[in-house]
Amino acid sequence: GENVEQHPSTLSVQEGDSAVIKCTYSDSASNYFPWYKQELGKRPQLIIDIRSNVGEKKDQRIAVTLNKTAKHFSLHITETQPEDSAVYFCAASKYNQGGKLIFGQGTELSVKP
Amino acid sequence: DSGVTQTPKHLITATGQRVTLRCSPRSGDLSVYWYQQSLDQGLQFLIQYYNGEERAKGNILERFSAQQFPDLHSELNLSSLELGDSALYFCASSIRQGRDEKLFFGSGTQLSVL
Numbered sequence: 521g522e523n524v525e526q527h528p529s530t531l532s533v534q535e536g537d538s539a540v541i542k543c544t545y546s547d548s549a550s551n552y553f554p555w556y557k558q559e560l561g562k563r564p565q566l567i568i569d570i571r572s573n574v575g576e577k578k579d580q581r582i583a584v585t586l587n588k589t590a591k592h593f594s595l596h597i598t599e600t601q602p603e604d605s606a607v608y609f610c611a612a613s614k615y616n617q618g619g620k621l622i623f624g625q626g627t628e629l630s631v632k633p
Numbered sequence: 634d635s636g637v638t639q640t641p642k643h644l645i646t647a648t649g650q651r652v653t654l655r656c657s658p659r660s661g662d663l664s665v666y667w668y669q670q671s672l673d674q675g676l677q678f679l680i681q682y683y684n685g686e687e688r689a690k691g692n693i694l695e696r697f698s699a700q701q702f703p704d705l706h707s708e709l710n711l712s713s714l715e716l717g718d719s720a721l722y723f724c725a726s727s728i729r730q731g732r733d734e735k736l737f738f739g740s741g742t743q744l745s746v747l
Contacts, residue, residue, distance in 0.1 A: 552733055552734075554735070554736070562740070563635065563740050563741055564676070564723070564738050565635075566737065569735065609676060613734075617734075619666045619681060620666070620678050620681060620689050621676075621678060621736060623676040623677070624675075625675050626676075
């Protein structure tokens with residue numbers, strides 16, 4: 521079945537540095553790739569998403585890039601702040617199955633002041 | 634606040650028991666999705682309902698079942714509970730923006746099976 525691999529599992533950066541989280545998906549039919557942020561004890565929250573016909577999307581300090589040929593996509597957070605500390609999940613789904621997401625295992629990001 | 638309401642927030646029960654988790658999607662959303670989050674399995678899709686009918690099924694055990702009622706709220710029933718069923722259960726509803734279906738999660742129900 522479809523699989524999404526996410527790396528690294530933990531990431532520690534200094535405040536102000538950039539953070540990059542990478543994901544690889546297995547099903548070439550996947551065409552929608554959201555990223556979720558989950559703080560401890562809270563619900564996952566959608567922070568950015570990208571479709572397969574777009575190579576890059578940016579929203580303030582966060583950006584996502586997609587390489588459809590290589591079947592991998594990445595989350596980039598610039599100028600990190602302590603409030604960025606959370607677990608980040610990548611996910612993938614197919615056309616018309618947008619809510620049926622296959623999630624990566626998560627990356628615990630720690631931003632040290 | 635995502636607008637998706639889940640009750641109860643916490644549930645503690647014993648092995649062999651049956652529980653019901655409840656979810657109300659955002660106003661106007663016809664789809665309800667159930668996900669399970671555990672340390673070993675991560676976030677896994679269980680099942681989707683759309684306007685009262687089952688639309689998609691994921692890694693849902695036969696001991697689990699769900700339904701969506703005419704008022705669009707949904708219930709996830711877990712029976713013959715085992716220790717390994719302890720997890721955070723999320724409900725989500727979706728909004729379609731263009732060709733994308735964006736998922737918004739409720740606050741979850743933390744199930745502890747003792």
